[in-house]
Amino acid sequence: MSGDVFDPEQLSRCISCGFCLPACPTYAMTGDEASSPRGRITLMRALQDGTLPPDDPTLAEQSSFCLGCRACEPVCPAGVQYGSLLEQWRVHQWRGRRRPPLARALTLVAGQRWLLRLLGLVRGAARGPAAAPPTGQLMLGCFERGLYPGVSRAARSLDPTLAVPAAQGCCGALHAHNGDLAGGERLARGLGEELPGTIVTTSGGCAAHLASVLGPQRVRELSTWLAGRPPGVELRVAGRRARVTLQDSCHLRNGLGVFAEPRALLRQVADYVELPSAATCCGAAGTYSLLRPKDSRRILDGKLDEIEAAGVDLVVAVNPGCLRQLRTGLRRRRSAVRAVHLAELLAEAATPDRP
Template structure:
């Protein structure tokens, strides 16, 4: 820590441009926890900025009692920033204020040993080894990034770093790392805080992955967004199923889990959907009404102002207990310590998100589990398969993974039933918001089918409904956008490119139809992707040769369907049947409308060319 013994303050206290942004509109008042607690204007962001202006102009001296009280009373949660129409960076102003207000002898006594201890790198490394933090892993060429161990986190909660390495085995863990400087920056010493952050950037090569929301926000402010990612944000940036997080269960049921946001992660970096998406994948997520408001930890606040901190916490604990959740997840070690203090006698347990995700994986890795079944994406199934195979005693994995479920319409069927097929197809694609594993992802039509307009009207009129989870809606939207952006693809539906983000919510996607030629499908295998949701691709063919060539590129599916006419399409139908690869062959019907009975088999129990069941239209 810098030796700053002088009370003198050369130059202005605050950046004039930052200070001038506030227009005193009052939008920040309802968002401020201390204003909600006291009702005092001076305890609001607007009131404190007016105090800052008075200090800047010399109208108040640093030892003014109101200045001293308000510089300390503010939680520093930055909840005022997202609601500010003028873009006031209140967090930076507060740091500048405390740099001046807590200079030298005015630094709170309890903050001094904490800041000194955080700077003792050798001591932190020794305590981390004693406590069992993640073992040092050198940087590898294909490393996913470097894990930041934190200062007090590695001492208080060493399991978090171990869990992060289990979730991201590609992380390196450099052994020579100290404090990131967030503690200093938030307690009146931004100079040291920035120095420590820059050294962290030198010590940790590549992307820095942080398990603390507050540390991630501070490092990002110094090193830039490209160098730092908070753990949940990093995990959610991959394919939703790729990590294979499993499921968290309590007493034989899916666990109920809530979240306490990290203030700086949410309000400073804008990261708040990522941890929710991850929790929704492994448990029944319950949103706390106050999840986005401060828990009272606020870095050193719970130590410097324990009474006010406890009042904030008590209301939070009462709310958590009223929901009856099994766990409340935290994404910041300070919040975790605060919540555990409040919940020490409660049934609900406070757990860091990383630990909770590892707990969910135990459904696959626990020695008592002897087999795994999964229905979902190929990436998710592959991740779970890898977990099952990597066990000391590998166990069987039974998966029903992504499926394109091709449907072929012959020229004869199109001529006889074209109008009916159009409506039936849209109904099959949009049933259950396209979330059935047998949804037709590919429809092969003769090139001159003439159904573009009726298909356009039908898909545009398809009703929207919420998908099963926000991560599913996000994955649907991302896949749809990628497919629609392909130069060989044309959109039939009227919805815009980001159709999945229209409507009442980002998780109520609109249906969409795309089209491509059979020749282009054959030469662009990247188009053979499942788009799980209310979307489908129409493949047009000009000849039997082009049709069969395209069908040979389609991977094996749960179902394959042919709409044809016995009197005109016999030979063609036989060629199509012999080309299709599927566990269930369907004739003149739709895969989402077939009854599931004991004779229906998912898979090739009888080998290629011997489907488990057939359905025939009467």
């Protein structure tokens, strides 16, 4: 038997009601019960009680095929913490050499503090003490500081009272979602010690992970940190008020319940257009777009159709993985729609001398 894989109390909560099925992107894509949260929990129970052997191929496939978007959690009447169960499942399925080589490489890089600092310095990510007594600590995403250094600079420009220690490490979200739950929790606790007080992050996925380890009172995603502040100037495109839309961060919305705040900030500076699928996953899902690119692209394609049909100028992300996914997809289509991070858009609106 494999009875030590899952927390028994969490696993027992599912009542197999099926409310999760319509919310699940992989079930919508396949219509396969095994590819739904209910079906996957049935597989977890079979693994836990020994009905299925640990090396069963269906277990390996479904633990990987799941996006981990947690869209099933808000609609679950029994309060099943599916995201936590998935992390426990991947610890078991991806132990040792079974972890996908790319996931192993990414977590290895993210765990190298010196390399992360070098990336931030070379790419020009924000750093340094606050302009006044610090009100919070700005977290630099492990890969965001290298791929999108302008995001942290924009966030710092919106609130110069944020301190940005350059030597900070990874929050551990990447590890927790890729089969190293203990490592992810250790890194989150370490970052909490490095960044005293309130931690402000520009990544929805990092916010949810840090909140689960350090407690929600220690962590603020940028839109909640800026909520209620005076609006910037109106963003204009071709002589008219800009039309913008938002792609939710799955973990931010489903894990922390944050979705109204970024929309309120966008409505202050532009005409906001809601996408029908704004609350559903874009297919980025952390490392998912790299580990399962074909499935990720299938999920993204319908969303890109909606974005282009909406007639918007900009699609806004609140998570670096989503930003990469949207930019890659729109560039592939040669779309005129531009994908930006919320911090960058708000910083542009806050510039007093923009035309």
